Amino acid sequence: MQPEELQARISPKLGENLLGVEPFAGTAGRVRFRPAGALELFETVRDDLGFRHLSMVGAIDWVDHREVFYVVWSDDARQYALLSTDLAADAPHVESASGIWPSANWHEREAWEFVGVTFDHHPDLRHLLMPEGYAFHPLLRSFKLHEPEELEVKSRRV
Amino acid sequence: MWINMGPQHPMTHGLWNLRVKIDGETVIDVDPEMGFLHRGIEKISEDRHYNEVITLMDRCCYVAGLAWEHLYILSAEDALHVKPPQRAEYLRVLCDEFQRIGSHIMWYAAFVQDIGLMSPFLYGMRDRDLILDLFQSYTGARLTYEYLRVGGVRSDLPPGFTARAREVLDWLDARFGEYDQLCLGSDIFRKRCDNLGILKASDCVAHGVTGPMLRSAGMKRDLRKDRPYSVYRQLDFDVAVAEGADVTARYLVRMEEMRQSVRILRQVLDWLDQNPGPVLAENLPRWLGAPYAPIGREGYLLKRNYPKGVGFSSVEEPHGEAQAYVVNEGGEHPYRVKFRSPVFANISAARQYLVGYHVADIPPIMGSVDVCVGEVDR
Numbered sequence: 001m002q003p004e005e006l007q008a009r010i011s012p013k014l015g016e017n018l019l020g021v022e023p024f025a026g027t028a029g030r031v032r033f034r035p036a037g038a039l040e041l042f043e044t045v046r047d048d049l050g051f052r053h054l055s056m057v058g059a060i061d062w063v064d065h066r067e068v069f070y071v072v073w074s075d076d077a078r079q080y081a082l083l084s085t086d087l088a089a090d091a092p093h094v095e096s097a098s099g100i101w102p103s104a105n106w107h108e109r110e111a112w113e114f115v116g117v118t119f120d121h122h123p124d125l126r127h128l129l130m131p132e133g134y135a136f137h138p139l140l141r142s143f144k145l146h147e148p149e150e151l152e153v154k155s156r157r158v
Numbered sequence: 159m160w161i162n163m164g165p166q167h168p169m170t171h172g173l174w175n176l177r178v179k180i181d182g183e184t185v186i187d188v189d190p191e192m193g194f195l196h197r198g199i200e201k202i203s204e205d206r207h208y209n210e211v212i213t214l215m216d217r218c219c220y221v222a223g224l225a226w227e228h229l230y231i232l233s234a235e236d237a238l239h240v241k242p243p244q245r246a247e248y249l250r251v252l253c254d255e256f257q258r259i260g261s262h263i264m265w266y267a268a269f270v271q272d273i274g275l276m277s278p279f280l281y282g283m284r285d286r287d288l289i290l291d292l293f294q295s296y297t298g299a300r301l302t303y304e305y306l307r308v309g310g311v312r313s314d315l316p317p318g319f320t321a322r323a324r325e326v327l328d329w330l331d332a333r334f335g336e337y338d339q340l341c342l343g344s345d346i347f348r349k350r351c352d353n354l355g356i357l358k359a360s361d362c363v364a365h366g367v368t369g370p371m372l373r374s375a376g377m378k379r380d381l382r383k384d385r386p387y388s389v390y391r392q393l394d395f396d397v398a399v400a401e402g403a404d405v406t407a408r409y410l411v412r413m414e415e416m417r418q419s420v421r422i423l424r425q426v427l428d429w430l431d432q433n434p435g436p437v438l439a440e441n442l443p444r445w446l447g448a449p450y451a452p453i454g455r456e457g458y459l460l461k462r463n464y465p466k467g468v469g470f471s472s473v474e475e476p477h478g479e480a481q482a483y484v485v486n487e488g489g490e491h492p493y494r495v496k497f498r499s500p501v502f503a504n505i506s507a508a509r510q511y512l513v514g515y516h517v518a519d520i521p522p523i524m525g526s527v528d529v530c531v532g533e534v535d536r
Contacts, residue, residue: 025236025470026385053363055472056481056498071470071481071498075363075377078384080472103366106506114200129193129535138201139494145205 001077003029006049013044027080035085038095042070042083046100050074051081054101057108059115061140066092068117070104087117096122114139165194169521171268172531176508176524183516188508195535203495208234208308211492216302218497219533221261224253224293225475226533227306229497232387233482234308237469237492245435246310247389252426253305254388254473255419256323259330260289261476261528262412269409269525270341273350278340285333288326295319310438320427327427331420334413341409351405355523357511358403365507368500369478370415371527374400374407381474395422405526412528477501477528499533 006029007021017037024030033041045051051072060067069084087094096119097104108119109128116137119125127134136143164175173194179187199218203211215230216223228250235242242250267282290300296315297305305312341347357367359375372379380397382390398414400407469484478500487493504527512523 025468027470054366055368055479055503056483056496058483058496060485060494060496069483071483075379080385080470082470101366102364103503103506106502127193129196131193138198143201145201 001028001049001074001079001081006031006081009049010041010044013048014041017041024082027082028074028077030082030084033083033085035087035094038085038097039100042097042100045072045081045083049081050076052101054097054103054107055080057097057104057111059111059117059139061115062086063089063141065089066115066117068092068094068111070097072101091118092116093118093120095120096125098122113137116140163520164191169272169524170531171525171529174505174529174531174534176520178512178517178520180517183518185512185515185517185520188512190505190508192502192505192531192534195531197536199536200495200497203492205491207490208238208492211495212304212306213302216304217532218499218536219475219477219530220301221264221530222257222476222533223301223303224257224305225261225473226480227303228254228388229471229473229475229480229482230484230495231306231308232471232473233469233484234486234492235469236471237467237484237486238308239465239467240309240439242310242439243436244389245314245430245433246437246439248426248429248433249311249315249437250306251388251390251393252423252430253303253311255423255426256289256292258419258476259416260286260293262416263289265412265476265528266337269522269528270347272521272525274346275340275344278337281333281336281340285330288329292319292323292326295322307438310436312438314437315430320431323423323427327420327423331417334417338413342406348406350519350522351409351526353402354405354515354519355511355526356403357507361507361510365510366503367478367507368503369474369476370398370408370411371478371504373398374411375403376401381472381479385472387471387473393422393425405522408526472498475500477530477533478504480533497533497536499536501528501530502534505529505534 003021003023011018014037017034019032021029021031051074053073055073056071058069066087067084069082072081096108108122111117112125113127113130114137160177160179162175163178164170165173175191177189178185199214212227215226218226263282263286267279270278294300296319297303359377362372362375378397378399383397395418398411398418400410466488467486472479472481480500481498483496484492485494
């Protein structure tokens, strides 16, 4: 499958929510879409294009915006495709893919806890690798490695 | 009632907690708790030089360090537009396949002990040591190798290595039959493994399960064949598949994979004997390629205007399908590194293959998943 074919098959469904398909290292292509068209795109990609396997969901903090990318695999085409969307830096959120691909569940929990992206209608959005109540998003650029987080430790001695 | 199996429990083989909801002896819900081993490898990578990330990869999975190095290197080379020489590619496959056998033997030893058979553990560890000896002879380490480099590998093989490696392969090839006799010939093993933890192919796909678990459900999917990386296209081997999707089927798949790895390794050793050559790409900037160059200010100054790029790679790691996504913004450190751990996805589907079985079935079922907590938590 080539980027042109992806474009031709997705654009009738998605319309202006599809921003373009570009070639991407050894995959069928990188589909860039608006978050408003997320669910439609996921359904099209899984049911019409045969990408039934969601491998990974990741998020990147670009400081002025955040990016969420999805890696999907088709057993028929024996190819990966990437889906990626840009979200506003303040209150970034996108529809959860876990209703379409159950495998998205944990990946989205991880992206939420590390990059602070909220996945709407996620069935179980809570901490995965960090302890409950952890208040930071460590993979944000503003979280500096060399500045230890400030935790107030009160001495038990009076 | 909810009970905790872990973080300190013989079943876990690492540090994680499986919360289990039981009704009598039957499992009615599970909730894996991960993160006890989280070291922030993705975050630390953002503050490391490209070659320094390799050190972290060994810590990602402590039984398959070289496979994870290979994953990262493929992605980093993609992002930095570097091509390694052919001999380095064969050396990487040599690492991968020995690592696959080592990892599967480690799995075998631990898993069979969980079921109640003691001696296979001893045989397994004895045989795995031979592979670690080989690793030590050309990487200098037994667990944390740091052998692969962006643009190739650190050093060539020592004299006499291929002959020694062939002896080890002959030895191992003769052992797999014995492993089978110990397990498949044992009534205890069959009673504790047959028809347990069934996860059908359609559920595997929906929940992102890959590797031996997916192949044990009859699905012929192996990235070495489907999306050949490195030099796998030139090598002759079969994909191990089994029917049944249960614990026994996963055992059969891993055993067959080890035999196929031996087959691959024989071809690789023949090729390495006949084709001497460089093992590191030439004309790499000093900060990136030179194996012994000190990493210091001088090295850092050379690369300010390196071309930007995004690298994506995926390899068939012993546990399944691992992926790496490396964003290079032209600086000396990766801007963002994201890894997909196969075990992460395999555990996330735990509800699908544990609910409905008995509490005593959990150790064999989770054993057959081959959990490596290092790569789940990263």
